[in-house]
Amino acid sequence: MGDRHDDRAFRFPFRSGAAGGAGPPGGGRSTERLRTSERLPSSPGFWRSPVRGVRFTAVLGMVLLVGLTAVFVTGLLSYAAYNPDLAAVNDKTPDKGLLGFYLFAWPTGPHWLYRLTQGLHVTGGIVLVPVLLAKLWSVIPKLFALPPARSVGHALERLSLLLLVGGVLFEFITGLLNIQLEYVFPGSFYPLHFYGAWVFFAGFVAHVGLKFPRAVRVLRGGEPLRQEDELASPAPDTPTISRRGAFAMVGAGSLLLLATSVGRSFDALRSTALLTPRGVADPGTGPNGFQINKTAASVRITPADTGERWRLTVVGPAGKFAFTREQLLAMAQFSAALPIACVEGWSTADQWWRGVRLRDLAALAGYPDRPPGVFVESVQRSGSFRRAALRDNQVRDPRSLLALEVNGETLSPDHGYPARIIVPAAPGVLNTKWVTRLTFGEL
Incomplete structure (x- = not known):
């Protein structure tokens, strides 16, 4: 579809003079000016491709x-x-x-x-x-x-x-x-x-x-x-x-x-996505071996942040409560099959998440009947969406979890250990990892 220019394709014939002349006065200079104009992009003759139309x-x-x-x-x-x-x-x-x-x-x-x-x-x-x-x-x-x-x-x-x-x-x-x-x-x-x-x-x-x-x-x-x-x-x-x-x-x-x-966007075809990234280069294998956008190290999370001193703080009209991971595991546990979908276009297949329903945590915070939205905070120190807000319909959905496990195994550090949010149909960045505080009703 090229636009090669060739002067041979452009000739400007002039009627000869009575004395066998070579064209109009100053014809040489005029012809040269015309040919020069054809070399400018503003001239239709500059564009030579026969494909255009x-x-x-x-x-x-x-x-x-x-x-x-x-x-x-x-x-x-x-x-x-x-x-x-x-x-x-x-x-x-x-x-x-x-x-x-x-x-x-x-x-x-x-x-x-x-x-x-x-x-x-x-x-x-x-x-x-x-x-x-x-x-x-x-x-x-x-x-x-x-x-x-x-x-x-x-x-x-x-x-x-x-x-x-x-x-x-x-x-x-x-x-x-x-x-x-x-x-x-x-x-x-x-x-x-x-x-x-x-x-x-x-x-x-x-x-x-x-x-x-x-x-x-x-x-x-x-x-x-x-x-x-x-x-x-x-x-x-x-x-x-x-x-x-x-x-x-x-x-x-x-x-x-x-x-x-x-x-x-498909696990079976992921190796064919040669021109677009798919989260981290190697998410590993096993139950936690699926795509990750940001790792714990990339947002400056240390083992001390998620170790024995970690607590989940839940805040609402009923007061402020702090739970260890063991206490959360002792609560009623529910499962949901949900994907992770990123704004960059990649996604995972459904993963089996298990944890405490957000609406049950809202009930502990003082909203037993109709839970409101929740403000979620993470321990991550850098990067966007360290905090995020979820709507009331997202909190009420029984598949919305504070997940503690995935695919039958404890969350890995890169997947949000000790606890993370997982909500159906939500962008990945709203599924906050390394959660440390949930405030219900104040958005």
């Missing part, structure tokens, strides 16, 4: 219309899953104002809900990378077209392109860096990605409104005549690939990215 662009645009809409919606759901309007510690995007109009109480069922929505969000974004790059390549002549604005309507269209292209590149770059655990942008990922998404979406909606009718006409009517196709080269180079071949190449790229990333 409005039909090629329209097909890619329709794929992105569906794909980017799905990625945007699942991204909003991911943000809602954090319960950002519940407590300040959950809200990594303060002052969101009207942009948080859609937030709702995140449900606990089905228990794999966040695993599905965030898996679709991240995997969909990865798979769309070749389609996005091909779409940008297909319209790049328009980005250099002069004059930059021919009318008010054209100026608005160009502005929507600026928001669209800038926003989508920012979102894809920050998102890919985040799932690679190499986020390098200044500031927190959460607000930058959130606000960037709305900037992108504003340009996306404006662009779709302007271009969708034309795209539908092109796809219904087939390839327009070349003289009506503003994206087609006026003097195309010799084809090296057909448009059908170009579509196949883009599709193959997306399938390759799918095959090398989707496995991070």
Whole structure:
């Protein structure tokens, strides 16, 4: 799909003069200026690929219309899953104002809900990378077209392109860096990605409104005549690939990215996820041998923090209570099969957790009938989400546990020993590890 420039393809014939002249006065200089202008990106003749055309662009645009809409919606759901309007510690995007109009109480069922929505969000974004790059390549002549604005309507269209292209590149770059655990942008990922998404979406909606009718006409009517196709080269180079071949190449790229990333959400395919991380490199084997995002050492937890002196403090209207791990194990124990799902897109299969129900701890704290939300605190010293808030519906769910064991074995230090939260359908960061305090009713 290259754009090789070849002066031989451009000749500017002039009618000869009466004396067998060589063209108009100053013809040599004029011809040279014309040829020089063809070497500028603002000239249609600069772009030589025969693959470009409005039909090629329209097909890619329709794929992105569906794909980017799905990625945007699942991204909003991911943000809602954090319960950002519940407590300040959950809200990594303060002052969101009207942009948080859609937030709702995140449900606990089905228990794999966040695993599905965030898996679709991240995997969909990865798979769309070749389609996005091909779409940008297909319209790049328009980005250099002069004059930059021919009318008010054209100026608005160009502005929507600026928001669209800038926003989508920012979102894809920050998102890919985040799932690679190499986020390098200044500031927190959460607000930058959130606000960037709305900037992108504003340009996306404006662009779709302007271009969708034309795209539908092109796809219904087939390839327009070349003289009506503003994206087609006026003097195309010799084809090296057909448009059908170009579509196949883009599709193959997306399938390759799918095959090398989707496995991070399935234990049987995890070794195939070559291009995306899956938590720690080696989670080990045995009952505790499943994926981990942050280890005890990475958040500066020492054996003394979780040793004999550790206590779980439970606070509520009935007072303040402190429990040892042995006392918690002596309480009624319940089991639940729940996955761990991370914002980075990886997840585990259902693990069997066992421990004390959160609603039973709420009853001890003074809420025997209708438990409220709970504020959870960890002993971890660094990193985000050392504290988190859970909604009342999450506390009431019988599968929500203060887990003490997993898969029939005591929690390992990296999985949250001596006790951790596990809640159905919640993002992994809200399943707080190394819990030391539960405060019911004060969020």
